[in-house]
Amino acid sequence: MGSNAPGAVPRIAPWWGMALYLLAGAVWVAVGDGLLAHWVQDPHLLARWQTFKGWLYVAFTGVLAWWLLTRMRSAERARSALAQERVQIERHAPVGIARVEPAGMRFLSANERLCAWLELPPQAIVQRHFDELVAPDDRASAQRQLQQLLSGQAGHFQGERLCLRAGGGPPLPVLCTVSLVPAAQDEPAHLLCVLQDMGGINAARAALARSENILRLALDGSGSGMWDWDLAQRRITGSQGLLRLLRYRGAELPRGLNLLRRVHPEDRHRLHRAVQRAIAAGGSFDETARLQRFDGSYCWFQARGQCHRDAQGRPERFSGILADLTDLRTAEERQRLASTVLDNAVEGVVVADAHARILSINPVVTRVLGYTEEELLGRNPRVFQSGRHDKAFYETMWEAVRRTGHWQGEIWNRRKNGEIFPERMSLSAVRDAQGAVTHYVCMFSDISQEKAQHQRLEFLSHRDSLTGLPNRAWFVEQLGQALCQAQVHGEQMAVLLLNLDRFKDVNDSYGHAVGDEVLRHITAQVCMSLRPGDLVGRMAGDEIAVLARNLRHSDGAAAVAQYMIAAASKPWRTPDGIEVVAGVSVGISMFPEHARTAEQLLQGAHSAVYGAKARGRGAHCFFDESMIQAARERLEIEARLRSALAQGHLRLYYQPQVDIATGRIVGAEALLRWLDPEEGVISPARFISVAETSGVIGPLGRWVMQEACSQGQRWRAAGLPGIRLAVNVSPYQFQLTDVAACAAQALEDSGLPPHCLELELTESALAERPEAMRQVLQRLQALGVRIAVDDFGTGYSSLAHLKRFPIDALKIDQGFIRDIPSSADDMAISATIIAMGRSLGLTVLAEGVETPEQLAFLRARGCDSYQGYLCSRPVPAEQFGALLQAQA
Incomplete structure (x- = not known):
């Protein structure tokens, strides 16, 4: 079986080589002799070819032998070099390497690194059993894995073990990899053990864990969250910081979540285009937008990220960091608002450092003091001192700032042009967390105009x-x-x-x-x-x-x-x-x-x-004391009169006006009477003047006109003869009320025909405001109301009045009638008035007729009508209605 080492030559067993050599020689001899005998017929030539064939075989086999010997020496040298290289690798490898006999599990060899770890010399480790170097807790699992390896159930096994040291030191954690090496020509089958020191790996892992923890803490501390978008799977994952920022209650973001859909509608299009550009161009991504959190609220975020590509350059992931900008934007908005308020404040603001050097001012300081900002920066505020305050004043001020951190009051300062002016100033100290003063803030307002206004008000108040x-x-x-x-x-x-x-x-x-x-x-x-x-x-x-x-x-x-x-x-x-x-x-x-x-x-x-x-x-x-009594009585009458008007204690009495020619009642003068519950009837002589001077005559006159018109209409509705009702109008009424409007309203409310109403006014009323009175009388004439001049002859008696004003009747004052016929002067005056009235086309009425002689005189002079005790005293409305009924 050949070695798997690179460059190795296949080795053949010796007897196989000899057999092949003999077989090749026999084939050469038999085949060669047969072919030569067939091709060559000449015996001599055949002998020479057979000789040549023999030498050729010798040469061929010699060359073959030489080549085989050369290859064998090369392979031996390669195996020797490979063995030496293996030895060098095992000796200097950064891991421990050992060879173990499978049968007895004893070490065959170990490299220097393993010997150093186990604190054993190389010759001593060969005597060791493999189990002696494994910690007791790991021996059972190690033996089980070795049995699986030797039985062929596994090609190798790997696991972390604790390796015991010979010197009794702490066990060495190693990553043990064991492989079965089959037997070779020069070595038997054995177990190859590779041990890697896990101390360094664990340290690296711990360092990596610490680094990851520091990174996580940094992210959490910064308030940021990390996001990662898998573009292929279209899945977004995020750190716990991201979940907190988004206020998501789950352990991880839901699958299929698209954060772009949670962007505020106003920012969504801009942010989507920015993401597309970052993915397409592969550049950095940095955008700010509003994002809806999972509780429904929107807040400002800053997203910074990068698109990552695979080996082929295709976008693979899009990841980055999300930071909450809500507090920052709020702070910026507050700072911008504070800056705007400061720039637009009506007060001057000066900020100085702890050494009282001016750091900044607002525009009001420039406008009030006349200095530019460049002229004041770095200078001490004492440049504003006016010289009006002594050293004790400033010492008291700074003592208050040191004690309470604040001083407020009025102070005189100097403008750039030398003008001294008062200002209301507030000085505050700004301290750091340790209580040390870092800045001083001075706010002041120019109160020179306020002072001048106060002086003017002080003057006006006195x-x-x-x-x-x-x-x-x-x-x-x-x-x-x-x-x-x-x-x-x-x-x-x-x-x-x-x-x-x-x-x-x-x-x-x-x-x-x-x-x-x-x-x-x-x-x-x-x-x-x-x-x-x-x-x-x-x-x-x-x-x-x-x-x-x-x-x-x-x-x-x-x-x-x-x-x-x-x-x-x-x-x-x-x-x-x-x-x-x-x-x-x-x-x-x-x-x-x-x-x-x-x-x-x-x-x-x-x-x-x-x-x-x-x-x-x-x-x-x-x-004189009587003056006070009269004044007090007038005030009392006024108060009681207002109460009587409100409570309905006033009544109208009516005195008949009789036609002299026919003796029939043609009219009545409405006379006001006060029926007091305690005092009884109060004469108009006591309260009319008070009403005129107090202003009560206005509402009182309106009531009299309304009541007279209403009563006249009631008589008409009862079928009584139509008469003319005369109502007195005080000159003060023309100043306090619109008499024409009051008459029109009374006629409208009551339904009385306008020709049945006659207003009596004095000559003094015509003389006070002639033009205004003429306009009012023309309006009354347009309504159809008659106008009579009362007490004619006692006032100005101007004929121009009779010419200018629309007058319908003259009333002779009773003072000219009382002494007729005994007084020739009164008779002459009365006759003159009657003649003048008739010549002007006016009707004439005599007041105060009490005797038949007076009536006879008036009839002889052509007077139209009269009123007085000769006919009747003023009577209530019921009795006057009875008079009309009797006449009918």
Whole structure:
């Protein structure tokens, strides 16, 4: 059986070689002699050919012998070299090699590496049994595998074993490979054992495991996850970090999962094209997109990877790392937002390092201080110091920063142009994890305008913006302080309230700008008239209060009042040279005679002003207790009147208006009565003036017009004769309400025909606002409402009014009728009014007719109608309805 070694020559057994040689010689002789005898007939020639054939055989066999000997020597040398090479390989191999006798399992040989491992000399290991070097725990399995090998059930076996050392050291872990080597020509059959030291392999494995663990920990620590996409099987696998990032609860990603389908629709097309480019070109892949996690939420990820190809260059795998960018993008967004807020903040922000060197500023600093960023970077903020604060101020500020980490307050700093300005500043220290200061952040805002506004507000809170005088609040405060001093020293004082006369006429005639100048002029005149120690203040639009101190008696207060009246009467000249005069009326309240508190003194002076105006312009009047009582009564009447209007305590009484020619009732004047539950009937003389001055006359007049129209319609609905209802309209109603609109609404709500309503107004109402009144009366005339002038002859009695305004009737005041026929003057005036009315086409009605003589006079002069006690007193609606029923 030949060796399998390379270059070996097949070896033939000796007896087979001899047999072949003899057979070849016999064939040569027999065949050669037969052929020569057949071809050559000549005996001599045949002998020569036979001789030649013999020498040829000798030569051939000699050459063959020489070739065989040469090949044998070459093969022997090759076997020797191969054996030496095997010995060298076994000696210097990095593994242990041994040959074991199969029968007795004793070592035949071992190389130096195995001897070194087993701590035995080469000659000693030959005496060892194979089982003696195997650890007891491994011997049973080793023997079982050897039996399988020797029985031919296996060609070789391999396994990890513990090899015992002769010196008693720790067992050596080896990877043992045993093969059966059949017998050869120069060696018997044996077992070839190759032992590889597993210590190095285990160390390498441990190092690899440590490396893999470090890589896994690095990936987990970085918050990243690794993905691998098998392009052939179209399967994606991922690390545990990837599963955590995707919030997947399973052990591994589901088969067939396509992560591209979980990309946000807005990013999917871009990311898909990037993946295709990376796979096609084989380049690196780095993209950012939103990916839907398995809990349904989207977050930002960064995917970085590479396409791997096989030996033929075809794409095989696509793998990489997935990193969660949600926190990073959130931080970037916060940083961008913080930067935007900082750049657009209304406050200046300066950031300095721990050594107070400026690191950055925002645009507000440049705008407020005038420095550029390059001028401030690296400099100390003390460049802003104004010099207004001493060293103690800054020491206190920095001590607060060191103690609490923060200081806030107002400070004066200097701009680049040298201007000093106030600012509200907040200084904070930024510390690291160890508590050491790393930065200082200063935020400030320019409050110079705020300071100026505060000063203006401070001035306005105590001063009048038009005149510069102390306002009411400050004057009252100063007056209170003066009263405290006066009580201590027994001082007598007076509060004088100056109310401008005809100030409304000045505003209406020249405008409010001129009115303001006149007020400033009078204020200046009054201030120049003050004595040392006196106080002055503006109370309201046209009221100035003066505190006159150190008076001996009330005559001194009167003298001061006269002096100020004279000063205020000096005219003010317009730029056009027109003189404007507006004097003052003065009310005086004495301390302690009239009042002892500031409010009471002002209240008394205010009440006294009305008394002064009642005496005529440019007068003064001392306070009297009756003034307060009258004012209190007016306030009480006003409150009770509002309540009576709300609770329905008001009633309308009706006084008949009788046609003189026929004696029939043609109309009625609606007169207001107040039926108080406690006091009874309250006369209109007590509450009408209060209603006019308090503003109650507006809603009160609307109610009277509504009630009168409704009652008139009720009478008409009851079949009573149609009459004309006269309703009085106060001049104040025209200022507070739209009288024409109120009349139209009352007529519409009640259904009363417009010609059945007559509105009575006084001549003074026509004179106050003639143009506005003409427009209102024209609107009433357009509605069909009649207009009558009440108490004609007691007011302006201007014939121009009768010409300009749409008047339908005149009412002669009862003051001209009361003394007829005893008074010739009253008779003349009444006759004149009747004649004038008839000539103008107006109807004339006389009020207050109480006697037949008065009626006879009016009938003789051609008066149209009358009303008065001669016919009937004012009666409630029920009684008036009975009068109409009786007349019908």
